[in-house]
Amino acid sequence: MKNTIFYLLLSTLIVSCIGDDIIDDMVDEQLRITMMPEVIAQGETFQFAARYTNNVGLIEEGRVVWGSSDESLLTINQDGLATALQQGSVMVSAMVTLEGKEPLLELIPITIGGTGSTVISEEVSSARVGTIQTTTFYKLEGDFTLEENDGKLLLSISENYETTSALPGLYVYLTNNPNTNNGAFEIGPVDVFKGAHVYEIDGVGLNDFDYILYYCKPFSVKVGDGKIN
Amino acid sequence: MKKQSIIKNIVVLILFFFSTTIYAGGPWPQLKNKGYIKISEWWIISNQHYTDNGRIDPNVTSGLFNTSIYAEYGFTDKLTGVVYFPFLSRAYFNNTVSGTTEEIIIPGEAINSLGDTDISINYKILGGPIALSASITIGIPLGNDSGGSMGNLQTGDGEFNQLLQLNAGTGFKIGETNAYASAYAGYNNRTEGFSDEIRYGVEAGVTLFDNRLTAIARLYGIKSTNNGIEGQRENSTSIFANNSEHLTFGPEIAYNIRENWGVSAGFGTALSGKLIYAATSYNVGVFFKI
Incomplete structure (x- = not known):
């Protein structure tokens, strides 16, 4: 009987080693x-x-390289600090070089005006919206709005939201990669399963992330996501 | 006289059949001062699970292993005590690795502990051609219900449960082959916010090769009453989730190497389920009759 127990324990330890699950x-x-x-x-x-x-x-x-199309009108250093020298129109470029790929390039037309004429683009302060959708067989749906209010970020889930309460350990995140919670900002556990509700989020900017992610921690699996438009 | 002898042989064989199962039960308790011990290994590894609507979704590859002792002892011809004691229970889940950077995103973890233990009393109500018994099982939560850094590794459910069960069966012959069929149904009262369960099963067995080899086919399942507290067990997965359900087909063979000991092997594969691993479980064991 001792031998039987020994061999069963040995087989357990051999078979039950931790392996790797590779995700895309x-x-x-x-x-x-x-x-x-x-x-x-x-x-x-x-x-x-x-x-x-x-x-x-x-x-x-530190990957972004800044540039100006006309340095007689505007100069910009590699920290992104621009100095307007003369009135006129100029293009500011932000570029990231990628190995084996075309570089990422953003061009921004800038007008240099008279004294006191600085205007910040309204686009950066507007609310963002999206729709949550399931990526599994668990029910998860609803619209949302992400907006800043009194220095806080508010994630407002709409009345048409619904998910299951059966799934253990469901959490909601903000992320730039909807395939994983790696590097994502954890908002908190999901404890409302139907109807409108609001998450107050500190320490995150409106444009820091492009997706909300619903992720089941115990199963380590994505349940759904929503592009923040 | 011949008919009585046949019935006696069938009953003896039935006692052997039920002694080869992992769990307590069967309508034929042990005879007085007779007993049975089985040392076995049961395991399941799964990278998918049944959702709450019975569909199959992926999950991180996880495993659960139980090395256990199962013992029956007849206090009287009618009353049998049963213990199922997993003295080593191991649960683990794999590393989650980025396919892009090959870095470990979520490190795998494992825990080892005792497992949840069952103690049962099985009482014979009727003998003869149709046998009937009643059993009560108490589930002692010796396992770990929140292991690992995220609390999502379990070797037990963390609750003290009581299972009341009725078992019925009959022995018969198919040509010259001894056979039996049985069924059970029980109500499992669970605590700590878990929903109660209705447990049920049927099985049939035959003996072959001069009664040395026993082949058993089982169909058994669990139905949740869904009366637990919503969201109570937020980290429970594997086979320990609240409101789990399944219908499983589980064949097993047992081979008597000597008169008083033998080996067995079997598997169980879920035909349907909810909130439980969608994978095949396996078991191997060595049994001794005392």
């Missing part, structure tokens, strides 16, 4: 200008900002 988490690299003006007043400076996310959706700092 590749996404397209993205470059987005997150802070830009429409007009800069002559003699003033403006801090441009851009966000580059790599092929797994993680932010990489």
Whole structure:
């Protein structure tokens, strides 16, 4: 009997080793200008900002190369700080070089106006919307709005939202890679399964992420997502 | 006289059949001072599960292994005590690895502990051609219900349950081959917010090769009453999730190497299910009659 127990225990330890599950988490690299003006007043400076996310959706700092189409009108250093020298029109470029691929390039037309004419693009302060959809056989659907309010980010889930309460450990995230929760911002556990509700989020900007992600932690599997438009 | 002898032989064989199962039950309890011990390994590895609507979705590859002792002892000809004790239970899940960067995104984990243990009393109500017994089983939560860094590894459900069960069966012959058929139904009262369960099953067995080889076919299942607390067990997966259901086909063979000991092997594959692994489980064991 002792031998039987020994061999059964041995077989358990041999067969039950931890292996690897490989997931397809590749996404397209993205470059987005997150802070830009429409007009800069002559003699003033403006801090441009851009966000580059790599092929797994993680932010990489220091990859953006800034440029100006006419340095007699506007100069910009590699931290994105621009100085308007003369009135006129100019193109500001943000570029990230990629190995074996075409570089990512964003061009922004800028007008350099008279004193006090600086105008920040309204696009960066507008609300963003989207629709949640299931990627499994679990029910998950509904619309949402992401907007800033009093320095906080509010994720408002609409009345048409519904999901299952049967799934264990369902969490909601903000992410740039809807295939994984790696590098995602965890908002919290899902405890409302039907109807409108709001998540208050601290420490995240409106344009930091492009997807909301519903992820089952215990099963380590994505349940659904929604593109933030 | 010949008919009585045949019935006696069938009953003896039936006792052997039920002694080769992992779980307590069967309408034929042990005779007084007779007993049976089985040491076995049961395991399941799964990378998918049944959803709440019975469809199959993927999950991180996870495994559960139970090394256990199962024992029956006849206190009287009518009353048998049964213990199922998984003295080593191991649960694990795999690393999640990025296919792009080949880096480990979520490290795999494993836990080892005792498993949830069952203690049963099986009482013979009727003997003869149609046998009937009643059993009560208490489930002792010796396993770990929230292991690992995320609390999602379990070797037990963390609740103390009580299962009341009725077992009925009959022995018969198919030509010269001894055979039996039986069925059971029970109500499992669960605590700690878990839904109760209705458990049921049927099985049939035959002996071959001079009664050395026993072939058993089982169909058994669990139906949740869905009366638990919603979202109570948020990290429970594998076979320990709340409101789990399944209907499983589980054949098994047992071979008597000597009169007082033998080996067995079987598997169970779910035909349908809800909130439970969608994979085949396996078991091998060595049994001893005392």
